[in-house]
Every structure is written in C-alpha cells, then in structure tokens.
Amino acid sequence: MTSEAHEVNFDGLIGPTYNHAILVPGNLASVANKGRPGNPKVAALEGLAKAETLAKLGVLQAVLPPHPRPHLRALYRLGLLRDPGLLKADDMPALAAHLAKAAAVAPGVLAACFSPSSCWCANAATVSPSADTSDRKVHFTPANMSGVFSRSLEGEENGRVLRQVFGHPRYFAHHAPLPSTFDLGDEGAANLLRFATRHSAPGLNVFVYGREATREGASGHDFPPRQTRLASEAIARLHGLDPMRVVFLRQNVDAVAAGAFHCDVVAGSHRDILFCHERAFADQARALAGLADAFAESTGGQLEVLEVREAEVTLDDAIASYLFNSQIVNDKRGNVVLVAPCECRSVTGVRRYLDRLFSAGTGPFDRVEFVDTRSSMRNGGGPACLRLRVVLNEEERAAVAGGVFLTQELAAELRRLIETDYPEVVTEAMFSDAAFLRACLTITARLYRLLGLAPPAD
Ligand code: SUG
Numbered sequence: 001m002t003s004e005a006h007e008v009n010f011d012g013l014i015g016p017t018y019n020h021a022i023l024v025p026g027n028l029a030s031v032a033n034k035g036r037p038g039n040p041k042v043a044a045l046e047g048l049a050k051a052e053t054l055a056k057l058g059v060l061q062a063v064l065p066p067h068p069r070p071h072l073r074a075l076y077r078l079g080l081l082r083d084p085g086l087l088k089a090d091d092m093p094a095l096a097a098h099l100a101k102a103a104a105v106a107p108g109v110l111a112a113c114f115s116p117s118s119c120w121c122a123n124a125a126t127v128s129p130s131a132d133t134s135d136r137k138v139h140f141t142p143a144n145m146s147g148v149f150s151r152s153l154e155g156e157e158n159g160r161v162l163r164q165v166f167g168h169p170r171y172f173a174h175h176a177p178l179p180s181t182f183d184l185g186d187e188g189a190a191n192l193l194r195f196a197t198r199h200s201a202p203g204l205n206v207f208v209y210g211r212e213a214t215r216e217g218a219s220g221h222d223f224p225p226r227q228t229r230l231a232s233e234a235i236a237r238l239h240g241l242d243p244m245r246v247v248f249l250r251q252n253v254d255a256v257a258a259g260a261f262h263c264d265v266v267a268g269s270h271r272d273i274l275f276c277h278e279r280a281f282a283d284q285a286r287a288l289a290g291l292a293d294a295f296a297e298s299t300g301g302q303l304e305v306l307e308v309r310e311a312e313v314t315l316d317d318a319i320a321s322y323l324f325n326s327q328i329v330n331d332k333r334g335n336v337v338l339v340a341p342c343e344c345r346s347v348t349g350v351r352r353y354l355d356r357l358f359s360a361g362t363g364p365f366d367r368v369e370f371v372d373t374r375s376s377m378r379n380g381g382g383p384a385c386l387r388l389r390v391v392l393n394e395e396e397r398a399a400v401a402g403g404v405f406l407t408q409e410l411a412a413e414l415r416r417l418i419e420t421d422y423p424e425v426v427t428e429a430m431f432s433d434a435a436f437l438r439a440c441l442t443i444t445a446r447l448y449r450l451l452g453l454a455p456p457a458d
Contacts (some may be wrong), residue, residue, distance in 0.1 A: 003394035005129060005200040008060040009327075009387040010165075010404070011051040012121035013414070014044040015066025016443045019426040020378065021111035024148050026223040027380035028259040028319065036378070040116070041422040043375030047119065047386055048418065050371045052411055054339065054387075057369070058332035060397075061406040063414070064165070064388070065451055067118040067157045068444045070099070070431070074113050074153050080106060089441050092434040100432035107428070112150035114431055119376065120385040122190040122264060123151065124158040126235050129194075129391035130171070131202045134240030137173040138396060140166060141235050143188035146180040147226040155180070157456060164453050166390075168399035175238045178231050182224075183213040186231035189388060190262035193269035195291075197301040199391045204295050205241055207232035208263035208281070210251045225256045227263075245298045247291060250282040259319040264384050266318060270328035273336070273364045274305045277318050304364050313353045321347035323354075325382030328365070335366035341382045342370045402452035413450060417443070 019038035023031045055061035072089060075081045080102040086095050102110045118124070128139040142158040145151035155177035166172035178184045196203035209232050210225020229248055236246050251263060255277070260266040267276035274291070281287040288305055295303040308318070318324060326340040344350045357363050373383050392400070403410065421443050423436065430436045448455040 002130075002200070005131065005391050005393040006060050006397075007199055008062055008390045008392050008397065009051070009054055010062045010064050010121060010390055011047065011387045012064050012119035012124070013066050013447060014040065014047040014119045014376065015069060015116045016040045016422050016440045017069045017114045017426060018043040018116040018375065019114060019428070021428045021431075022108065022115060022150055024150075024261070024380070026256065026259065026261040029378055029380040033378040038426040039375060039424055040426055041418060041424045044418045044422055045415070046372050046375055048411065048414055050373055050383055050386065051406055053369065053371055054327065054329065055406050057329060057337060057339070059329050062400070062404040063406055063410075063451065064121055064124070064161060064404065065447045065453060066116060066444055067154060068441060068456060069114050069116065070110070070437070071113040071153045075102060075110070078106070078109055080109060089437070092438045096432050096434035096437055099437070103432050110431055111428060113153070115150035115153075117151050117379075118154050118157070120381040121158075121388040122385045123188040123262070124154065124388050125162060125188050126186070126192055126239070127189060127388065127390050128205070128239040128241060129199070129203065130393065130396065131196070131200055131391070132205060132239070132241055132245065133173075134242070135173065137171055138166065138390065138392065139173045139175065139239040141175040141186075141238060142177045143186045144177040144180040144184065145187055145226075146182065147185045147187070147224070152180055160456060161453060165400060165402050165404055167401050171396045171399045178234055183228060184231045184234070185226050185228045186235065187226045187262055190264045190385065191227040191232070193263070193267060193274065195269055195272055195274070195295050195299070195303060197272055197299050199271070200393065201299060202242070202245060204245050204247065204298050205236065206247045206249055206269075206291065207236060208249050208251055208267070210253075210256050225251060225253070226261060247294050249287050249291075252279050252282050252284065255279050255315060258315045261380070262385075264325055265322065266315070266324050268324050268326060268328055268384060270336070272301050272304055273328060274303060275324060275326075275328060275364070276305070276307055277313065277315060277324060278307055278309045279315050306363050308353065313349055317347050317349040321350040322377060322382035323350050325384045327383050327387065336364055338365040338368045339383055340368055340370055341377060342372045342374065343377060345370060404451050410450070417446060417450070
C-alpha cells in the first residue's frame with residue numbers, strides 16, 4: 001500500500017542575468033518589452049516571494065537553480081568562443097573580450113546565451129506521477145523546446161538537474177529530451193492537463209498540442225505553435241501511460257495567434273477542476289464533452305469545468321492578465337485557492353469577472369490570492385509558468401536528493417544572497433562586461449551549492 005501523494009511545486013529561481021534582450025515571436029510580452037533593462041534582483045525576489053506564498057498556503061514547495069548563463073558551451077559550439085580554455089571561465093577579462101567580439105558578429109546568439117528562461121520550469125519537463133505509469137515510477141522527460149533557440153539550450157541541464165534531484169532508481173525514471181527537430185517540438189508540462197479525483201489516484205492525462213508535426217496547422221499565422229502531437233504521443237508511450245487514460249487535444253489556432261504560445265496561458269487544471277477560456281481548444285464544445293466522458297470513464301469522477309466566455313473575458317484580456325496562468329491549489333484547510341497574477345486586478349475586464357465570480361460564490365474556487373510576478377510577466381511568464389508540478393507520495397518525497405525543499409531557512413538564505421549580490425540592472429551592453437560575467441557565474445555556482453546540487457562541469 002503506497003502512501004497518500006501530494007503535489008510538490010518546484011519553482012525555477014530567477015537568475016542573475018534576468019533581461020529583455022531577446023524577444024520570442026508569439027510571446028506578446030517579450031515582444032513588447034524587448035530592449036528594456038532587466039532587474040534580476042527585483043525579479044528574483046518576486047519569484048521567491050511567490051514560492052513562499054504558496055508554501056504558507058500549505059503547498060509543498062521546492063526550488064530549482066537557474067542555469068548558469070552565459071551558456072559558454074553553446075557559444076563554443078557555435079564558433080563564438082574559439083578557445084576551449086575559456087570554458088573554464090577563470091579568466092574573465094579574456095572571456096569578456098571574446099564576448100565583445102561575439103556581440104559584434106552575432107548579437108542575437110549572444111543574447112540567447114544570456115537568456116534567464118530556465119526559471120519558467122513549467123516547460124522544463126513532462127512529469128508523470130507513479131500512479132499513472134506502467135512501472136509505478138515517476139517519469140521525467142526534459143523538454144527539447146526546439147522551437148526557440150534560447151530555450152532549446154535548457155534541455156540538457158534540466159535533465160542533469162532532474163536526475164540529481166530525482167536520482168533514486170527505485171522511484172524515478174528519466175528519459176532523454178526528444179530529438180530536437182521541428183516535428184518533435186516539445187514544451188513540457190505547460191501543455192499537459194492532468195485530472196484525478198485525488199493526487200494518489202490514476203489520472204487522466206490531456207496532452208494539448210498546437211500542430212500535428214509539420215507546418216500544417218500553422219498556415220495563416222506568423223509563428224507556428226510550439227508543441228506537436230507527435231512529441232506528446234512519444235512522451236505518453238515513453239512514460240508507459242495507459243492509452244485509455246490519455247487524451248490529445250488540439251489548441252485553438254486563434255489562441256496561439258493571439259499570444260497563447262503554451263496551453264497554460266488559456267487553461268489550467270487541478271485535480272478534478274478545469275479552468276479555461278472558451279477559445280482555448282479546437283472544436284471546444286466537443287473537446288470538453290469528450291474530456292468529461294473520458295474523466296468519468298477512467299476515474300469514476302465528475303469533471304468540474306469553469307469555462308470563461310469571450311463575453312465575460314476576452315481572449316486578449318485573458319492573455320494580457322494571464323488569468324488562466326493562475327495556480328490552483330488546496331490550502332491547509334482544503335479550500336481551493338486561485339493564486340492569480342496581480343495583473344488580474346489591473347486588467348479591468350478580468351477584475352470585474354473575478355468580482356462577479358467571487359460575489360456569486362459559484363465555481364470551484366473558495367478564494368483568490370494575488371501574487372506579484374510582474375518582472376517575469378514582462379517576458380511572458382506568469383505564476384504557473386514558474387513552477388513544475390511533481391506529484392509524489394511520501395516514499396518518493398523522502399527519496400528527493402539535495403536541499404531543494406523551501407524551508408524558512410533556505411528562503412532566508414536565498415533572500416540574503418539575492419539582496420546582497422544580484423545586479424539591479426542588466427542591459428545587452430553588459431554581456432561583455434568582465435565584472436558582470438564574474439558576478440553571474442559566481443552567484444549561480446553558489447545557488448547550486450546552497451541547494452546541494454553539483455553545478456555543470458563547464
Ligand atoms: O518560452 N519567455 C518564455 C516564457 C515561458 C512561459 N512559460 C509558460 N507559459 N509555461 C517563452 O516564451 C522570453 C525571452 C527571454 O526571457 O529570454 C522567454 O523566453
């Protein structure tokens with residue numbers, strides 16, 4: 001008999017290079033803020049405060065380190081660092097001089113290698129709880145994020161960190177990222193909705209994809225959807241999911257075109273709750289009826305769907321506020337809390353919708369709590385983007401390695417480090433500044449140590 005399982009939220013700590021030097025097509029916030037100076041200190045404190053809010057609510061909370069940036073190995077592989085000795089990063093003036101040359105010939109590549117995007121770890125991997133898998137282990141597949149160069153640099157390190165944290169072979173199984181090709185674009189858990197009557201019970205896994213494999217489905221739009229059905233199918237097979245408990249749903253192309261580059265911008269799940277916009281999925285009425293049936297058949301439960309109409313909240317307002325990127329959690333008393341980004345208060349249509357929802361007292365949420373993730377939002381990452389959900393029973397939780405659980409002591413140490421050492425301004429011009437490089441690499445190495453993890457060897 002296995003013990004009761006709970007959802008553990010692993011938040012990606014925001015790193016010391018937090019910046020806005022690159023834009024990601026289809027991610028409206030990143031496009032709008034391109035070129036603005038970043039403030040890593042404020043961004044990281046906001047992210048940490050958000051994780052602490054969740055911990056105080058009673059959610060099991062852990063953190064993952066920011067990947068070291070600049071990604072020197074990628075710069076080397078792309079011919080922008082010619083001397084392999086520079087990978088050791090022990091001669092900062094020499095490294096800075098090389099990066100100044102890289103800035104002159106390939107500024108976009110250099111900026112991508114400084115991207116702080118590992119903090120949005122809802123994209124880090126697809127995770128299947130042991131209740132869902134054929135070998136009863138928790139399975140992990142790091143996402144290849146092949147659609148966006150800066151993000152494609154994360155897969156290898158995500159795999160390495162996850163293998164360290166979830167290293168016990170009796171409980172955890174790891175797969176390599178899928179081959180990084182256009183046809184197998186995989187963006188991880190941000191495109192997965194899991195429904196279950198209890199976390200310990202086998203769930204219904206709903207993989208949401210934007211295109212089958214090829215450019216089909218992207219025609220008429222400036223940017224192709226990132227997640228492919230081909231990739232989702234491969235992950236369902238690799239994780240040994242029961243085909244009777246798997247559904248593949250297509251995103252509504254209009255939502256992708258409007259800026260919902262991941263499913264979690266227009267839909268969220270928690271246990272037996274689906275919270276989504278009316279225009280989240282293709283052929284939505286049929287898709288939702290099918291989901292309710294599949295959930296009833298596979299779990300015996302009844303899906304509670306809160307579908308927000310366009311007349312209540314427009315798709316544009318949903319994307320501007322990231323309403324559906326709220327985290328839905330149970331607090332210590334068992335109340336269902338909607339942990340929403342504070343933009344939901346400033347986008348008038350959304351504020352009015354939430355006022356109506358909570359004054360009517362209908363719907364699945366007992367209350368709303370607002371969190372400030374404004375810096376992350378400027379790059380298109382809301383509260384739910386900053387966390388990777390891992391459902392673990394007690395034995396699995398006890399097997400988690402490193403010091404990643406967010407105790408009050410760890411939170412205090414992290415806050416101290418961020419407040420004293422993080423930069424307050426980052427601009428593209430600093431990417432070849434020796435002091436900035438030293439600070440960023442030193443801070444990241446300290447964060448790995450603080451979390452009891454081995455940093456990558458160059
Ligand atoms: O992949 N932004 C990220 C935001 C990811 C949000 N995640 C979820 N919705 N789950 C992206 O577009 C901006 C560019 C940068 O920061 O370097 C960026 O990558």
